Amino acid sequence: MQQLLELSRRINLSQYVVYIGFLLIFLFFAITLGDDGFLTQRNLTNIILQTAPTTIMAIGLVFVLAAGEIDLSFGSIVAVAALSSAVILGEYPLFYGVLAGLGVGIAIGFFNGVLVAYLRLPSFLVTLATMGLFAGIARSMTNLRSVPVINESFVGFFGSGSLFGVPSLLLWTLGAVAVGHFVFRETKLGAHVLATGDNPRAAQVSGIKVPRVRLMVMMICGGLAGLAGLLYAGRLQAARYTLGESDLMTVIAAVIIGGTALNGGKGTIIGALVGSLMMGMLNNGLILMGLSVSDQMIVRGVIILIAVAISLRDVNR
């Protein structure tokens, strides 16, 4: 008994919240909405495909939070990247459109990163400012107009296409999770990100180039937000300044519930994936239940609050 208690204390509960929450929400909707189409293969596939952009943003945010920083600007990066890509695709071939989207994302990440890493400005304030800055740029870029994406190979590649029957959005999700997990768990960069978020001074005196790590995570987050922008543009066959606007809370919640520490030193890509799927499932179920938009927001807010509270409870012990 004593050993069992000791074991339960050692196993960090917060790591499993996301899996338990995912199962509970799934079971709840499966029972209450079983006859309303929740359990159909089509609907479940849809959930996964719709969460592709948020999952990819979440992967970037895991790196940032694990390094002890935060990025609030990724939603705006999504919009600017998608618009840049769409505008370029209007005149140039696929490659340049992709390059524009990813390049803009990485460049904004670099901009954030330099301010955070080398000028030592708090990332919360830097990205709060750049969130507004780039949201404004996204609006002014095309005078609030949405830009259609007519490049068919782009739409196939980042939206409705598939490879051997596997939808491309699913492939992007799996690819990003696999690469993200590998880099985060299995490489020096991942280890340095964790060390930097955990104890920057210890990392510094151990020879880790802390500023470079901070710059890197902001660039990774920016680049992945750019990719998320491409996926939105591909799926909707258009780019608009509102893309990514409402994803901030969803993505942060997915990452925190997934088991990544808000104050650095701890993170998991797989947890973020499951967290993101959980948020997507929640959205989907609440819509199927016929809740009004305002009711959906309220229920979602309450559930996120509960999940985050449980996730952070034993951290603050």
Added chain:
Amino acid sequence: MLDKPTSTEVLRLQNIHKSFGGVVAIEDFSLELKAGEIVALVGDNGAGKSTLIKIISGVYTPTSGSISFDGKEASFRDATEAREAGIEVVYQDLALADEQSVYMNMFLGREKTKGPLGMLDRKAMRDETAQLVKELDVRIPSANATIRNLSGGQRQGVAIARATHWATKLVLLDEPTAALGVAETAKVEEIVASLKERNLAVLIISHSLDQVFRLSDRICVLRRGQQIGVRETANTDKNEIVSMITGV
């Protein structure tokens, strides 16, 4: 063996002087350290002990004076260069990453990798860590344990083990037992004493004279940045050291 390895000089500080702006922190300090020797650095708060450690470990550059390390003139531009030369520091406030495992801390910033993709070689790091903590008799649950779940003594044990692992010549200890209880202090002292057998030179800052007399071969006293003197531990007593520290 005529030339015992224990007699080789590792570090020589000559007429070190350090001032910050107009404030003199260290005035004309000279000391040499031999392999397998433990020298204690004592003095009141603000005497300049930590400044001296930072000068040796490359964090500060001396205003004047020369440092020779391992027989060669040394001018470390930063802590990384000093570390590469074989100098390791154990800080008072433990430079450990709390949420990471013991083995990842042991290899912090110097992770072992394998394969073309540069994958972390966790197994090799774990095994080496397990071996080292066993050799030094640091009693921790396992190399996988998270630092946060260890006691203060175990943490300091890990910090010293890490320094020992990487130091090829010299270990600097800045009050390694300041935050520890009696039993834990004894354990850490045991580990420090065992560094002699590894033929490392050790410079230790301590506020506990009992500890200094238990561990050191020589004692160097600083007062307000001035070097008051160096004594062989065997040929001095607490009264003399105390009066050197306080100046009365």
